[in-house]
Amino acid sequence: MNRPVLPWFDDGDPIPDPATVDTIRKRSAARLDAREHDEQAVVSDEVSAWTADRAAAGRPPVSEAVERRLIRAVHGALAGLGGLAALLDRERIENIHIHGYDHVLVETAEGTTTRWPHPVADSDEALLDLLGEMFARAGRTSREFSPAHPIANVRIAAGGPLGARVAAVRELCDRPRVAIRRHRLAHATLGDLRANGTLDTRLQEFLSAAVAAGLNLLITGGPYAGKTTLLRALCQEIPAAEHVVTVEDDYELGLHLDHARHPLVTALESRTAGAEGTGAITLDDLLKQALRHSPSRVVVGEVRAGEITALLRALGNGAAGGMGTLHATSARAVPDRIAALGQLADPPLPIGAAHRWTASALDVIVHVARHDQPDGRYRTVGEIVEVGPVGDADTPDLTPLFATAAGQRQPTPIGPPSPTLLERLTVAGLDPGVFDLPTGVGW
Template sequence: MNNHEIFSATVAHYLAPIRQYLDDASITEVMINRFDEIFIETNGQLKRAPAKFADEEAYRAAVNNILQFTGKSITSNQPLIDTRLPDGSRVHVAMTPCARFGTAVTIRKFNKETLDINRLMELGALTRQAREYLNVAIKSERNILVAGGTSSGKTSLLNALSADIPPGARIVVIEDSAELQLQQEHVISLEARRPDQYGRGEVTIRDLFRSSLRLRPDRIIIGEVRGGEALDMIQAMTSGHGGSMGTLHANNPADALNRLETMALMSKVELPLHALRAQVSSAIDIVVQTSRHIGGRRLVSQISEIDPVDVNGRYQLRDVFAMRPVVDKKGRKGMQLKPTGVRSAMAGLLRGNAARVVTDLTKAIFTPAAEPTNAG
């Protein structure tokens, strides 16, 4: 057995009390509040599970074993940590004193089903028109930010969209805890590292970003923008690294730009606000908003392009797709992602592969407005 197989078997042994939930495809998240208090999320609903660990010692042993898989450890000086299981499931651990009632663990399960873009369309996460539009944008090397709330499908969508990156492109992926599963051939995956108990060996997202620029990337993908690395990303996007992508927590596209601006200010680099906003609007071409609805359904709810800031330094967005009321064949009312009728800023500028994938579905979006003619 290789090391990965050994760790897989060992982790499975220690997590035996919750193994049935980790193996159940209908369960998306397992939340352990204490050794004897476990909740699961299934079909978008939270439920108390009857399972429990034998005692606090057995629970702590399981947590330590999970952390050992990625070479991490948790102490009173480092009570919060992100890691993953051998199958790729994301794990967050919080212990005392931050977790008042004892060590808490949340496991966001890795979806063993490959959610490619066609599968997302089958699930109703986005429409064929929106899918074609995003394909054109990726092939046009537009910088895309996927925004949404917790568990709204940001990472799954980013994974699926990355498949449209042309083959041969050198992609550098930067993550705090490895989660993305890109299928391209030429991928470099970088993962941040926390300092040890003596404060040594830390590698931050910002460190990785600077390193990535020396790795000759064609495109850079950031798993999640959380802090001062936002400024590094913005500057990279405006200096020749087109077609880059990332995710960010935000409730709508306008909030996404404001949050990106706030995080860029966390870099402690002195930059006038109007200059920063101009850089943000120049760096980000498109914001794709994801939402989680009642019942756990995840979908794309809005796609907006970013125009240059106005004369007052305010962000300007053009909503290319938005949710609109529809009535199905059975007369049932609902909402669906529809084109707004606004032309894309890419209209008339498409070349090569990007122009070739445009069909009648999105032709109106990418066709320039007719020039007025002078009578006479």
């Protein structure tokens, strides 16, 4: 059976012709090289000149929307993004997969996968040159991307206010492979997530109170399940007067970009080693440094390895209301996942100690799930559990608070939390009625 051919990407917005973009880029670059310093004015002037040339040649006029898109594409090309500029400028696009210069697929926020109609470079070699220059100048340290260093990752300042994450591989596969993740929802709130169906009113009220009460929260889920988006939304609930230290491999939370909402943020980003192999600053280094900055809260983008021990120390050190994300298949899998990552620490964290640290550092685990359906993609909060002391099984006791029943899309209450946790939530303004089982729903 032949596999269905994916449709071409079409969001109704004009896609600039790459040859036209390159022509205007060259003209603009020549003027900028001649010490005309206002890039915005130069590009706008060159696009206007191109439009006038079309009219003089008797060709149909272009719309203002085409001109605006063309101007943005030329700015991106001048920034060294080449054929990636138009892709990164598309609000609906969430993930970009490049499998060679002329085979590009995009995933939208709605869950569709389509083909991009233009090559992103003139050849695979040109694509590798583009990537090599990008990795050399993007980020806080120069990264080499060459046959000797065929794997590279970087965050670039394009694709939205939080930029985009680029992962690239060469030589280890048949053609260059590039994955680009756009951080679309830069300032999402819990209200926004309720509006798009990720959570309902009960969960919004519970999560808002959990932040206000200073609970230590761990957001878990699989790849692209929406962990970081939910963490951003939770951070919007933090009072403006609190000093928040964020610790990330790549800036994805963006609290430091919103000075009106978060005036007191210390945003720390890890740093890979430079081309000389020196200068690396790890997440573990940053977590240790974070506690020296007198934080009200420590928020960690994601932990993937032995730095889990530093996260547990940070959350258990008295700074209430810490939050972070972790890959896990379910909330119940989290203690074992933490114990496994603790084995990667230097020195390794004994499993028993990992369970005790987990029990003392965490209050609640919120597990999110991504659902790919024939009619599209959606994300939900699948379950919420309270983390209790280490029990008879030598692992932390986990008490389900909300879970998703069979055939349901949203989780429903299972029962109230412990009296201590319920009191903290009630003092923070939560109505205990959110834990009442809805009429007609049973377990």
